[in-house]
Amino acid sequence: MDILTxxxxxxxxxxxxxxxxxxxxxxxxxxxHIPNFAHGALYxxxxxxxxxxxxxxxxxxxxxxxxxxxxxxxxxVLMDRLVFHPLRNAPPIHDKIAAxxxxxxxxxxxxxxxxxxxxxxxxxxxxxxxxFGTTATMQRVLINxxxxxVMILLYLFLKKTYIGSTIIAMAQNREGAHLVGINxxxxxxxxxxxxxxxxxxxxxxxxPINLVFPGMGHLVILKxxxxxxxxxxxxxxxxxxxxxxxxxxxxxxxxYISNDYKDLIAFLLLVIILSIxxxxxxSREGF
Amino acid sequence: MGAxxxxxxxxxxxxxxxxxxxxxxxxxxxxxxxTLAFIWMIAVYGLNLLAGYTGYLSLAHAGFFAxxxxxxxxxxxxxxxxxxxxxxxxCVITSAIGFVVGLVALRTREHFFAIYTLCVGYIIYLVxxxxxxxxxxxxxxIGIPAPTAIGPISFETPLSxxxxxxxxxxxxxxxxxxxxxxxxxxxxxxxxxSEDLAQTIGISTMKNKLLVxxxxxxxxxxxxxxxxxxxxxxxxDIGYITxxxxxxxxxxxxxxxxxxxxxVGTFLIVSVSQSLQFLQDYRMLIFGPLLTLLIIFYPxxxxxxxxxxxxxxxxxxxxxxxxxxxxxxxxxxxxEEKRVKEG
Numbered sequence: 001m002d003i004l005t006x007x008x009x010x011x012x013x014x015x016x017x018x019x020x021x022x023x024x025x026x027x028x029x030x031x032x033h034i035p036n037f038a039h040g041a042l043y044x045x046x047x048x049x050x051x052x053x054x055x056x057x058x059x060x061x062x063x064x065x066x067x068x069x070x071x072x073x074x075x076x077v078l079m080d081r082l083v084f085h086p087l088r089n090a091p092p093i094h095d096k097i098a099a100x101x102x103x104x105x106x107x108x109x110x111x112x113x114x115x116x117x118x119x120x121x122x123x124x125x126x127x128x129x130x131x132f133g134t135t136a137t138m139q140r141v142l143i144n145x146x147x148x149x150v151m152i153l154l155y156l157f158l159k160k161t162y163i164g165s166t167i168i169a170m171a172q173n174r175e176g177a178h179l180v181g182i183n184x185x186x187x188x189x190x191x192x193x194x195x196x197x198x199x200x201x202x203x204x205x206x207x208p209i210n211l212v213f214p215g216m217g218h219l220v221i222l223k224x225x226x227x228x229x230x231x232x233x234x235x236x237x238x239x240x241x242x243x244x245x246x247x248x249x250x251x252x253x254x255x256y257i258s259n260d261y262k263d264l265i266a267f268l269l270l271v272i273i274l275s276i277x278x279x280x281x282x283s284r285e286g287f
Numbered sequence: 288m289g290a291x292x293x294x295x296x297x298x299x300x301x302x303x304x305x306x307x308x309x310x311x312x313x314x315x316x317x318x319x320x321x322t323l324a325f326i327w328m329i330a331v332y333g334l335n336l337l338a339g340y341t342g343y344l345s346l347a348h349a350g351f352f353a354x355x356x357x358x359x360x361x362x363x364x365x366x367x368x369x370x371x372x373x374x375x376x377x378c379v380i381t382s383a384i385g386f387v388v389g390l391v392a393l394r395t396r397e398h399f400f401a402i403y404t405l406c407v408g409y410i411i412y413l414v415x416x417x418x419x420x421x422x423x424x425x426x427x428x429i430g431i432p433a434p435t436a437i438g439p440i441s442f443e444t445p446l447s448x449x450x451x452x453x454x455x456x457x458x459x460x461x462x463x464x465x466x467x468x469x470x471x472x473x474x475x476x477x478x479x480x481s482e483d484l485a486q487t488i489g490i491s492t493m494k495n496k497l498l499v500x501x502x503x504x505x506x507x508x509x510x511x512x513x514x515x516x517x518x519x520x521x522x523x524d525i526g527y528i529t530x531x532x533x534x535x536x537x538x539x540x541x542x543x544x545x546x547x548x549x550x551v552g553t554f555l556i557v558s559v560s561q562s563l564q565f566l567q568d569y570r571m572l573i574f575g576p577l578l579t580l581l582i583i584f585y586p587x588x589x590x591x592x593x594x595x596x597x598x599x600x601x602x603x604x605x606x607x608x609x610x611x612x613x614x615x616x617x618x619x620x621x622x623e624e625k626r627v628k629e630g
Contacts, residue, residue, distance in 0.1 A: 090586065101578030103575070105579070222409060264413050275391045
């Protein structure tokens with residue numbers, strides 16, 4: 001029983017991180033219909049920037065994270081302007097290849113600047129606390145609280161603000177949004193900004209319990225793709241739900257089935273889903 | 288005959304150059320690199336048939352390459368089969384797995400297909416990496432034998448291996464040429480251009496897509512098997528996603544959906560990366576943006592850009608000397624008009 005609650009808590013933590021990454025991915029997919037393979041690289045850069053800020057200038061964890069969100073968000077905007085915007089009328093295969101090109105570049109770039117070795121990020125919240133009979137580090141609790149706070153903020157932004165509703169409008173119908181006077185280019189840039197920011201938050205939150213290295217985005221991005229297919233491409237509640245489903249499945253699978261094959265679970269899940277429903281579980285447009 | 292020679296001159300020139308190369312350069316290292324490039328070319332041809340001609344971007348091909356390599360390795364090392372039997376079986380096994388994967392994967396389209404195959408590729412990698420008792424896990428598979436001799440011809444020296452792999456490459460190119468210029472090839476292109484339209488005019492898209500997927504995995508498996516017997520050591524790394532990104536770079540630089548593309552791209556990138564050895568880990572700093580810029584400005588790569596250039600030049604020529612180019616039908620029409628005017 002004790003193991004079960006511990007694993008459920010672990011699943012919640014992993015699920016929070018997955019959800020945040022998948023949210024950024026699904027936002028971009030909803031607006032521009034691009035599967036952004038470079039999103040994993042943004043995630044990786046987010047962790048590195050936070051780490052550098054903390055080590056180099058000794059900035060506090062939260063401020064370092066804010067800087068990282070800003071930098072990665074702007075990088076996302078830059079990517080949209082330089083790569084995806086010129087390709088907006090190209091066949092779909094081109095977007096994917098361009099995104100893969102960006103992924104390769106950013107990874108090599110990180111390796112050039114920070115080296116290929118694994119690094120650990122120290123957190124000011126390393127103390128162990130006791131929570132309903134299970135022990136957890138403060139950082140893990142923070143991941144859960146932080147992720148949920150960000151999700152609520154994002155939801156309020158999208159549903160309650162004017163700018164947020166332009167994003168939803170564009171996801172529902174690009175031409176229609178254009179017709180009522182929404183500047184679709186600006187909305188696309190804003191979406192990339194949010195998407196990059198979410199990746200940076202997820203990475204900075206989870207970096208202290210994982211390791212930081214150039215290839216750290218590979219598995220996460222692959223799983224984020226599994227999640228958005230699980231939850232329906234472009235659907236925000238789907239991404240959150242899918243993230244937690246995968247998080248729980250993985251942590252329980254690692255304990256009760258096999259730790260070696262725990263990464264396989266996500267991909268098998270996807271293969272099964274797509275075999276039965278080729279367009280994803282909840283295929284519907286918009287949010 | 289002259290026009291035929293002119294048209295085929297490139298191909299004959301390439302074959303001659305490849306055949307004479309070992310006599311021009313006695314450097315064993317160059318021979319090794321070139322042989323490896325030939326193996327990549329075979330795999331890239333397989334990918335080209337699927338991604339370039341049918342428009343389905345498969346990211347699982349590194350996995351199929353690894354399946355081919357491991358099938359040969361296991362059949363020769365653990366089962367002790369004859370090399371040629373193992374080679375044939377490796378191709379058959381890869382195609383069979385490709386058939387099963389394709390049966391499911393091809394129900395999906397576009398982004399879903401890319402993501403699905405990416406995951407399949409990753410599963411293949413993970414299985415190879417974790418299935419310690421069969422594949423040797425991270426330690427890899429050591430001691431794969433070189434091809435056994437056929438009669439008096441043995442394949443122990445690097446030179447003979449070079450010719451053996453060149454033979455397989457030429458056979459691949461020939462098969463590709465025949466496929467692309469056949470009705471089947473046209474069918475693939477029709478599917479690429481519009482799957483709905485292809486279905487409307489009575490093409491069984493699923494059957495054709497499955498055919499192209501199996502063909503494409505066959506060549507990936509062949510390349511993998513040749514790689515295993517050439518390098519004699521394989522590890523799970525050959526199935527990792529970076530390998531498929533390499534294939535994609537070769538294909539895109541050369542030209543997606545062109546016959547010369549895989550040769551041009553692979554040769555160029557392999558030789559450039561050899562001269563940029565010091566950049567080994569950082570070569571993606573150059574190739575990443577290159578890939579992106581190419582897809583924005585020259586989506587059909589070097590071979591595609593050359594074909595476009597030639598087509599434009601021909602169009603200009605046609606405009607400049609219209610009398611030479613008019614067909615019989617047009618000429619007779621013009622004559623008719625003249626007669627009407629005169630009459």
